[in-house]
Structure formats: structure tokens, C-alpha cells
Amino acid sequence: MPCQIEARILQNASENDGIYRLRLHAPAIAAHAGPGQFVHVLYGDGFGPLMRRPFSIHDVEPAAGCFDVVYAARGAFTTGMAALRAGDTLSVVGPLGNTFTLMEDIAGPHVLVAGGVGAPPLHLLAKTALGKPETRRLVVINGARTSHHLVATGDFLALGVEVRVTTDDGSAGRHGTVMDELREVVGDAQRCAVYACGPEPMLRAVAEFCVAQRIPCRVSLETVMPCGTGVCMGCVVKVRDPNEADGFAYVRACHDGPVFDAEELLWD
Amino acid sequence: MPCQIEARILQNASENDGIYRLRLHAPAIAAHAGPGQFVHVLYGDGFGPLMRRPFSIHDVEPAAGCFDVVYAARGAFTTGMAALRAGDTLSVVGPLGNTFTLMEDIAGPHVLVAGGVGAPPLHLLAKTALGKPETRRLVVINGARTSHHLVATGDFLALGVEVRVTTDDGSAGRHGTVMDELREVVGDAQRCAVYACGPEPMLRAVAEFCVAQRIPCRVSLETVMPCGTGVCMGCVVKVRDPNEADGFAYVRACHDGPVFDAEELLWD
Amino acid sequence: MKPDLSVSLGPLRLKNPVLTASGTFGFGSEWAGFYDLGILGAITVKAVTVQPRRGNPMPRTVETAAGMLNAIGLQNPGVEAFIAEKMPYLRRFDCPVIVNIAADNIEDFRTLAERLDQVPGVSALEVNISCPNQACGGIEFGVDPTLTHQVIGDVRARTRLPVIAKLSPNVTDIALIARAAVEAGADALSLVNTYVGTAIDARTGRFRLANRTGGLSGPCIKPLALLAVWRVAQAVKAPIIGMGGIFDATDAIEFLLAGASAVALGTVNFVHPRAAVDVIAGIEKYLEERELASVTDIIGRVQPAV
Amino acid sequence: MKPDLSVSLGPLRLKNPVLTASGTFGFGSEWAGFYDLGILGAITVKAVTVQPRRGNPMPRTVETAAGMLNAIGLQNPGVEAFIAEKMPYLRRFDCPVIVNIAADNIEDFRTLAERLDQVPGVSALEVNISCPNQACGGIEFGVDPTLTHQVIGDVRARTRLPVIAKLSPNVTDIALIARAAVEAGADALSLVNTYVGTAIDARTGRFRLANRTGGLSGPCIKPLALLAVWRVAQAVKAPIIGMGGIFDATDAIEFLLAGASAVALGTVNFVHPRAAVDVIAGIEKYLEERELASVTDIIGRVQPAV
């Protein structure tokens, strides 16, 4: 059950080029948040920005009543948010959306494909998956444009999981894309499961590859989300629906997602 | 000639209950600003607030290239401005408007009536008047609701001029209004000149008193000022004009004022 | 003594004047975490059509200065699924349910009116005449007084429920449309629906909405909506549900002063899910501070500036 | 090579597409401190009437969400004083001067057209048909195609200057009015003028403007203005001067993409006095980055979203 909280900022610091980590005190959210879920954030009382923006939950410490968000300062909202300091407050609504759940009966590795600021939900997934009996092997593929754009690599390493870094320019890890690593990991490991979050072209490549290879795959999608709570129908994604004309329907990314089975999705 | 400057904030600190002093680095403005003139201020790139707000120039240090504004945090704009810190920038347009000029051939005192946040232009007037041959005697009447609402009293005292404080509740100085002091100062001093700035009801009382007593009087008026530069006609005040129907015209407070001769003004 | 917040919208009696605006509150079921829906004056649900509607392609919304454009395209499960799947939940609350009905032809409006007439728990119909009429080459029903009269009259003839006409503000003279709706039998008027606008992405050179145009809502339209309400209040006696950019109790009071008997909260629900709670409390406080016994003491009471 | 910024507005050739919007730039003389007026594509001055106008009582303006309402009431010194006192200054700059003319009866429009026809330095007339017509019981000229045709036709017949019709957006179908203006001989169209709205002070229970209603301008109206421009561009061939909430070069480019041949800066002048300088530079940079030879390469070139 989502709730609305004026959360105190415990920390809001730069991690990498334009990448920030925000720690918020919001016990009611920290108590329930699962991997893949997000919070809908607003700062200021003015109308610029007017609308909330969604951010995935990167980490939770239910005991301390706090959770972390990792975000990129891109447009007006996120650069404005980056200027806030510890002690300021931020209005958050959450936790929202569905969760990544660990797929069952996976003999091979669970492969988490994290592109750029798509890393946060997969970090929380990795953290919750660790130690569970179904998690025999966990591989994180952590890609970005350059080493400066890598997100959460240190956090993944700190979890002690296997991390394979790729950068488009070779400035860190493998010179290539997450797809190169994915093909390799899948190649030597049958019956794996894939979980992905990142920019849309990457997600599409991962999803189409997995569908073609019959590898079970879940992806977390980003769309513009005016309400985040399922009431406005502004955030829909196209999914297969044999009962509908042309075989597709629009479902809410905020409420029915953001995590979808790659099999269901239709890409334009 | 007004100019537009991205001015660096040198200081922005609370002085009294909700009263702030802002020091800005803006040499082109500091070099030319006179008493009664104002700057038109904007903060942020967003549209909330959208419009600039006018603030009188309280003090200038042309040599250091900076000037001061003293303001009350009231609405959205001024409370937002109060949250800025040294090192931040603020867009200022100025200096704008006409100036208080010292009236000539005044045998008695020049009486400066400063109500609440009307003090700033009179502070700069007092500072520039000091030492001029025509300034034989200078009396500042500095009024406010309570001692917590007094503005610039310390600054006036530091100039070494005669300061008469009044508060509505008697928490500092005389228990009464600036009008009580004004009547007293005028009573024992013939041929004085009055300069006033403050809330409209006070200004009206001062102006009507002076007109009735045939005391030369200049008042600085506040109206909503969308442009501050004389182009929008949004800030007008009603002045006598025998050439117009009904004997009045509207003139721009920002460009033809903000300082007007009390004789000219018509109060509704 | 607490002030009396209750108001009447024709035959409909509300415990307070704060409603949700259609399309911004879904069918209520997502709101359980934020507050008890029973506190609301009434719930207005998302537009319902005869057949299910899939809605428009994405992108469907874009933020603009102090507002947003939407082009959802009336996505909804259709009237039968609404009655079967959504009404049971809505009936649980101590709060009238206003069903917003939409159609692109008169026949569908008639069908909806008849079908919903006897459904338990439905308290009123809000007729969304902002849709383009297929039979008239895509011109909106609500921009033409004759079409407005026809739709409202036909709905009126087919239901015993109170009929609320939801007016489009995209017209030269909204009072003219309001009069047509009232003459055709509308018990109350809702205004305003969204203002039609667009957004373009200079970087890509493309429209930002797949549908090209969308409806503008939020604080940016408040000055326009407030005037529309005042003008209609001068022109007709029917009670008005005012909306358009209401974000807090002060905004709501402005609409009441302009002549609205009730207000609806739209876009604000996305930004402040608990807005209705705050607006109801804020209206009560305003009346208390002024020692007014009833909210009806401020309706339409705006005075000249000077 | 620098891109070519010049555009044509019918017979009027401008060195770049950036103008000032009438009423937001006075008669230019206050701007000397900010930049050389000669950089502008054209200067459009404040509305001029036959007789001097004192304007409305205060308050005349109020800030709203991302916008402002104004009810200045056409305060101006009258056409004779304008010619004698304002034109000499304006003639000094290497920049066409467009004179905005306003009247509440047809006779005055004719008088203004004849009087200004031969005044040296006047490059075009912009006919402000958003004023209420006294002879028609206060209905705005610009909301009625017949009245629009009459005013523009009468002005057209009395001047050899290019005639620009400035359209009101407070209409059901702005393309209809645009067509009437073009048929009557308008060389170009300016749109939009302000949207009529109001503001109420909940604390005092009063209207915030002495005039009760005012015209809404600023970023809040941009989505509406942009659509108006696009619609008119689809309907007529006449060149369009687009305006409404333009605050930076990106906004200006959006209007050009929507089909405006030039843009005018209004409310932004109050907030960013040097806006015109930045907008001209920003358009040039945009074209350079895309290796486009001329600003005409983007006019009307908006594409579907997907």
C-alpha cells in the first residue's frame, strides 16, 4: 500500500560523473520496498517542476528506516534535486509498482543486466537474491558509455557477486556492450534467467535476444509517469493480448509494471 | 542606464524577525545607484516565481562594486530568496527608477520617515545627504509594529544621525506611530522637508499631513511592477493632471517614480 | 460549532463540495493507501464508453509550464466491465459516485444513459461533451450549442439520475453552451474540461504527443477556468462544479467565490495524492476563521477589486 | 558559413525572425541600456489609438502560475503624440517598425490606417482586433469572422503598408478567423494575443484586477499558442508571426517548426530584458548545429511524434 511521506534527506552526494546517491528517511516505505519498485518524488512547493518523477529503489535498510536512490542529473528536475542537501525534505510517494521476483527452477546463473542508471533495481534484486537457495549463481553485467558513466559498480562488488563491466569506449572493463557479455555468459551457461534494466535500445536488444533464445527474461521499463499510482493511464506499454484487435493492449507501466516478461512486450 | 547582471551573492543573512540583508556584487549597478532607486530581482531558471520583484537599494559601496538590499521574507518569492547563500547568483536589473533628491532651501531639518521595510531607500538617502551643506539637520523616524519588525535602526545609528524609534506596541522607542513623532518634529521645527517610504496607509497619512501643513514632502511608492523598466504600464499611480478629464493621469511608478511629490499624488 | 460544508448539486446532496475530476482518479481502487474515499463529497470516475477503448499510442502526456498535456484517448474497459468490475468496489464507500460518460455519437450516449440508469450505487451521470462527434466530421459536441442541447436532452430523457453536463472551454462563449445544456435539462454543469494544446520537441523536430494535440490541465489554466466559472455563474442558475488547476484549499475557495457550488480536483491528485483531505480541511478552516456557518455563504460572493 | 536568418512577412523582409510583441516593449526608448534595437527583426510598438487613453485603474496585473494577467486598458498617448514624440526615436534604428493599432469602432481603425499610411519609418500596421467593438455591444472584433473581415478590409483599403491581423485566441475555431482576415487582404497574421482570464484573492474575497478580467500571457499559454499557430498554418498560406510564452530560443524554434515565419517576444522582456539577443543567437546556433542554410528550412517542418 503506497503512502506519501515528507522524507528527510540523510545524504545526497555525487558518486560518479553526474550520478548522485540520495538517502531518505522514510520508514513506512523502507519497510515494504522490493526490487524493481520505485518512489515518485517531488521537490519544492512551486510549480516548476510540477509533476513528480519516478526513481527506482536502489537499496533499503528497513531497520534504519531509510532507503537509497541513485540517479543521474539530466534535466531540470534531476539537476534541481542534485542541489538539495542533507536536512532538506523531499516528498515521496511509494513504494510503487511491481517487483522483480527471482525465477524458479533456474539451473544456470541469474544474469542481471544493468545499463547506466538502470542499475538500481538490479542492485536491490542482487542483494535480496543473495543467500536464497534458488540463487546458485548470480552474474551482474554492468555496462555504461564510459567509466565515468558506470553506476553502482562498487555496490555490486561489495555484495561479493560476479560483476562483468562493459563500456562502449573500453575505459573500464570490456570494450563493448552488455550484449557482448550477455551472449558470452549465456553461451557457456544453459538454462539461465535474465533480468534487465537500462536504456530502451539496450532493453529491446536484451529482450529480443532472450525471446529468440528462449531464455526467460524480465525487463523493467521506463515511461513518463504522471501519477505513478495507476490512475491516469499516461504511462502505458504495449503488450500482447490475443483478445484485442491487432493482438495488443496498453497496460500501465507504473502499476502493472514496471517489470514485464520479455515475452509479453511489443516494441514499436 | 539600467543593465542586467548575474550578480554573485556575497552575503544573505537574517537581521531581525524575517528581515534579511543581501549583499550583491554588481559593479555596474553599484557605480550608479542613487537613493530611492531599486533593482529588479529574479532567482532560479524555473517559472515559479516567473516575474522579477523590486527591492530598493539600501547601501552601496561603489569601490567594492557591491550594494545591499534589505528585505522582508513574506511571500513565495522572498522566502525563496532568503534560502539562497553566499556564492549563489541572482539576476538583477538596475538601477531603476528616479531618486530621492535633497530639497533645497530647507531651513529646518530634513525628516526621513521610514516605516518597516520602507527604510532602505531612506538609509541610502541619509548616507548620501550627510555632510552636504544643505543638510543642516537630519532626523530619521524609524517605525515598525514591534521591536522585532524594526528595519535598519542600527544602520541609521551607525551613520550618527538623530534616530527616533516608534513601535505600535511600545516594545522599542516611543509607543505610537511615526505620525506621532512626525507631528512633534515638525511642531518645533519650521520649514522642514519630509521624505517617506513604508506601507501605503502610513505614506498616505504622512503625505496628507504634509500637504495640509504645506510641508514639502516626497514619498516612495510601492506598486506591483511586472517590468520595472517602464514598458508595460502595469505599475501606475494616480497623479493630478489638469489637462486630463477628471483632472488625473496614470504615471509609471517604476519609471516616473517610485519617488513622487506628495502634492501630485491622488489617493483612492 | 463546525461550519456546514454540505452543498446541493440540483437533486444531489453532498456532504462537502470536494470531488475528484474524471480521469484523474481512475475508478478509485488505487487510492486506498492515501485516505478513505468516504471523506469525498463525491467520486467522479474516469470516462466510460459503450465499448472498451484501448486508447492512444504513447507518448500520451507531457509536462508543460505549470501544467501537463494529456491525450489518453479514453482508455477504459467499457460500460459492462465498469459495472461488473468497478462498481462493486465503489459501492463500499459512503460517497456518491458520478459516472462520466463519453461517446462519439448520439446513439452511444443514449445507450450509456439507459444502461447506467438503474445500476445500484450510481448517483449521477456526467456527460463528457468534449469528444469529437463522428457524425459531424469530428467537431466536438460541446463547442456547438445545438449539438450540446441534443446530447444533453437525449441523456436527460433516458435516465432519472441527475445529469451533469461537462463543458469544453475551447469555445468563444462558454455561457452560450451552458445555457443550451441547462435548457436541455442538465441539473448541474461541470467546467472546465481541458484546453486543447500541443508541444513540440525542438531537438527532434517532432510533436511530443503521438496524438499531436492534447488537453492542458493544471495550475497554468486556473485563471482561464476561474473566469469560465464566473461567466457561466452569471449566465445560468444551475449549480456548477468548478475545476481547472485547483491545487490547494485557497484555489478551491477562489472557485467557490467565483460561483461554483462544488469543486473537482484533477491533476493535483497526481502530485499530491492526499490533496482532497487538505482541501476539505482548508475550506473548513477558512469558514471557521471568518465565523461563517456554511460554505454556501461564500459561493458566488466575489467582490470587485476596489 | 553563417545560416541565413532572414524571413519574409508578405512584402516585409526581415533580417531575422525575432520581433517584440506589442505592449511589452513600450515604444522602444527604455531599452537603450540592454541592446541596440537594430538587432531586432522588427519592433512592434504598444497599441496606438486615435485619442490618448488613460487606461484602467490599478491593480492592472497579477502573477499567476507560470504567467501573468494584464488589464492595462490600452494606455497610450494617442496617434498624434505617437507620431510626434515616439517615431523620431524609433526611426534611428536599422529595423522595421510595426505599429499596433487598436480601436473600439470601425471608424477609428480607418482613421488610424489613413493617418499612419504616410508616416516615415512606419513599416507595417498590426491590427489589434481583440478589442471589444462598442457598436456590437462589446463583442470582440476578433471573435467574429464577419467583423474581422470588415475591419481588415477597411484598413487594407486605406493604406499601402503591409497589414498584419493580430488574432484573438479566445475563439472556438481560430482558423476560421484567420481565413477571414486573409480573404480581407491581410498580408500576415500575428497570433496569439492574450487568453482572457481572471484571478481572485481568497483572503479578501475580491477580484485581483480592477478590471476584473485580464489577458493571460507567459509560459503557461505556450501549449495553446503553439497549437493555434499550427492550426492556422494548416489553414492559410499567409505568413504567421507566432507568439505566446516564448522565453528562449528553444521555444522560438518550436513556433517556427509549427509554421510561424517569425516570432514575437512578449512577457519575457519583463523577465529577461536581453531575451531577444539570446533568442536570435540560439536560432542561429540551432541551424548551424544542423548544417541548415536558412531559417526557412525549419518553418512548418514539425513531424509526427513516432
Ligand SMILES: Cc1cc2nc3c(=O)[nH]c(=O)nc-3n(C[C@H](O)[C@H](O)[C@H](O)COP(=O)(O)OP(=O)(O)OC[C@H]3O[C@@H](n4cnc5c(N)ncnc54)[C@H](O)[C@@H]3O)c2cc1C
Ligand atoms: C519506473 C522508473 C524508475 C526510474 N528509476 C530511475 C533511477 O533509479 N535513476 C535515475 O536516474 N532515473 C530513473 N528513472 C528515470 C527518471 O525518472 C528520469 O531521469 C527523470 O524523470 C528525468 O527528469 P528530468 O526533469 O531531470 O529530466 P527531463 O529533461 O525532464 O527528462 C529526461 C528524460 O526523462 C523523461 N521523463 C520526464 N518526466 C518523466 C516522468 N514523470 N516519468 C518518467 N520519465 C520522465 C523524459 O521523457 C526524458 O526522456 C526512472 C524512471 C522510471 C519510469
Ligand SMILES: Cc1cc2nc3c(=O)[nH]c(=O)nc-3n(C[C@H](O)[C@H](O)[C@H](O)COP(=O)(O)OP(=O)(O)OC[C@H]3O[C@@H](n4cnc5c(N)ncnc54)[C@H](O)[C@@H]3O)c2cc1C
Ligand atoms: C520600488 C519598490 C521597492 C521595494 N523595496 C523593497 C525593499 O527594499 N525591501 C522589501 O522587503 N520589499 C521591497 N519592496 C516590496 C517587494 O517587492 C515585495 O515585498 C515583494 O515583491 C514580495 O514578493 P513575495 O513573492 O515574497 O510576496 P507576495 O506574497 O507575492 O507578495 C507580497 C506583496 O508584494 C506585492 N508584489 C508581488 N509582486 C510584486 C512585484 N512584481 N512588484 C511589486 N510588488 C509586488 C504583492 O502585491 C503583495 O502585496 C519594494 C517594492 C517596490 C515596488
Ligand SMILES: Cc1cc2nc3c(=O)[nH]c(=O)nc-3n(C[C@H](O)[C@H](O)[C@H](O)COP(=O)(O)O)c2cc1C
Ligand atoms: C490524465 C487526464 C485524464 C482525463 N480524463 C478525463 C475523462 O476521461 N473525462 C473527462 O470528462 N475529463 C477528463 N479529464 C479532465 C479533468 O477531469 C479536468 O476537467 C481537467 O483536468 C481540469 O482540471 P485540473 O486542472 O484540476 O486537472 C482528464 C484530465 C487528465 C489530466
Ligand SMILES: Cc1cc2nc3c(=O)[nH]c(=O)nc-3n(C[C@H](O)[C@H](O)[C@H](O)COP(=O)(O)O)c2cc1C
Ligand atoms: C502588459 C501587456 C500589454 C500588452 N499590450 C498589447 C497591446 O497593446 N496590443 C496587442 O496587440 N497586444 C498586447 N499584448 C499582447 C502581447 O503582444 C502578446 O500577444 C501576448 O502577451 C502573448 O505573448 P507572451 O506570452 O510572449 O507575452 C500585451 C501583453 C502584455 C503582457
Ligand code: FES
Ligand atoms: S503513471 Fe498514471 S497510470 Fe501510470
Ligand code: FES
Ligand atoms: S513596471 Fe512596467 S511600466 Fe512600470
